[in-house]
Amino acid sequence: xxxxxxxxxxxxxxxxxxxxxxxxxxxxxxxxxxxxxxxxxxxxxxxxxxxxxxxxxxxxxxxxxxxxxxxxxxxxxxxxxxxxxxxxxxxxxxxxxxxxxxxxxxxxxxxxxxxxxxxxxxxxxxxxxxxxxxxxxxxxxxxxxxxxxxxxxxxxxxxxxxxxxxxxxxxxxxxxxxxxxxxxxxxxxxxxxxxxxxxxxxxxxxxxxxxxxxxxxxxxxxxxxxxxxxxxxxxxxxxxxxxx
Numbered sequence: 001x002x003x004x005x006x007x008x009x010x011x012x013x014x015x016x017x018x019x020x021x022x023x024x025x026x027x028x029x030x031x032x033x034x035x036x037x038x039x040x041x042x043x044x045x046x047x048x049x050x051x052x053x054x055x056x057x058x059x060x061x062x063x064x065x066x067x068x069x070x071x072x073x074x075x076x077x078x079x080x081x082x083x084x085x086x087x088x089x090x091x092x093x094x095x096x097x098x099x100x101x102x103x104x105x106x107x108x109x110x111x112x113x114x115x116x117x118x119x120x121x122x123x124x125x126x127x128x129x130x131x132x133x134x135x136x137x138x139x140x141x142x143x144x145x146x147x148x149x150x151x152x153x154x155x156x157x158x159x160x161x162x163x164x165x166x167x168x169x170x171x172x173x174x175x176x177x178x179x180x181x182x183x184x185x186x187x188x189x190x191x192x193x194x195x196x197x198x199x200x201x202x203x204x205x206x207x208x209x210x211x212x213x214x215x216x217x218x219x220x221x222x223x224x225x226x227x228x229x230x231x232x233x234x235x236x237x238x239x240x241x242x243x244x
Contacts, residue, residue: 003043003044003045003226003227003228004226004227004228005045005155005156005226005228006045006046006155007045007046007047007048007122007152007153007154007155008045008046008047008048008154008155008156008157008158008226009047009048009049009050009145009148009149009152009154009156009157009158010037010047010048010049010050010157010158010160010222011049011050011052011141011142011145011157011158011159011160012033012049012050012051012052012083012087012160012216013051013052013054013141013160013161014051014052014053014054014055014056014079014080014083015052015054015055015162016029016033016055016160016161016162016216017029017030017033017051017055017083017086017087018055023055023056024055024056025055025083025086027090030086030087030090031090031093031094032219033087033090033216033222034087034090034091034093034094034096035094036219036220036221036222036223037049037091037094037096037127037222038091038094038095038096039223040222040223040226041096041125041127043227044125045226046122046123046125047122047127047226048118048122048127048128048129048130048148048149048152048154049084049087049127049128049129049130050129050130050141050144050145050148051080051083051084051087051129051130051131051141052080052083052141053076053077053078053079053080053082053083053141054076054079055079055083056079056082056083057072057075057076057078057079058076059072059073059074059075059076059137060072062075062076069137069138070137070138072137073133073137073138073139074104074137076133077103077104077131077132077133077135078104078132080131080132080133080141081100081102081104081106081109081110081131081132083131084100084102084110084129084130084131085100085109085110085131087129088100088129091127091129096126096127097124097125097126097127098126098127098128098129099111099118099121099126099127099128099129100128100129100130100131101113101114101117101118101128101129101130101131102130102131102132103130103131103132103133103134103135103136103144104132104135106132110131113130113132113135115151115152118130118148118151118152119152119153122152128152130144130148134147139199140196140197140199140200142159142196142197142200143196143197143199143200143203145157145159145196145200146196146199146200146201146203146204146207146209147203149204149207149209150203150207150209154209155209156209156210156211156212156237157204157209157210157211157212158211158212158214158222158225158226159195159196159211159212159213159214160214160215160216160221160222161213161214161215161216162215162216162217163215164179164214164215164218164231164232165179165180165181165213165214165215165231165232165233166179166180166183166188166193166195166213166232166233166235167179167180168180168191168193179233180193180233181230181233181234182233182234182235183195183233183234183235183236184235184236185201185202185204185205185235185236188201188235189201189202195211195213195233195235196211201235204235204236205236208236208237209236209237210234210235210236210237211234211235211236211237212225212231212232212233212234212235213232213233213234213235214231214232214233215231215232
């Protein structure tokens, strides 16, 4: 099958790794993701991954209960590293050489984030998993995904979620919710659709990086999305000035 992209970035939420569990990591889910990523990498596509940590610790939630926000965010960053290392193990068991790079120095378990080294890993066919967010409190891993995508010159961000794309309301609460096939960056911001936070959307718009939102729980969707099949919702990636 012909490939559409040469270099892509996959954004995984921490919650995506929980599967049906209420907390932590579901090994079966992680192994399933690793198998799909292995299929993508086997086609010659270069893939980087940014993973969240909400399945273990959410800084915003802890801060709302009285914890210092910066401290809570640092704990959340460490949670993302736990997920990144777990994902690395699953990927390497699937035969995919993988490197974890963290924005906070943890030299015993991961490389420090160095842009040129990350790009070199990708060029050699290795998957790079970015952990510890951006290394700064008050920024989400969605913003990290947009930042890293721009830095490594990714052609697209794939945001894997628990729903089929972007809806005008919560499809779990409203059975009449409308699924959007495409959206401009401006529409996402003005309608407060919460695809990613506003900082991430602004970064993607500035660097013209499209975002494709799709359902991770459907087997094969990562491969379908990366191969250019029309699934989920695309944000940006077209001439917005000419869109009616």
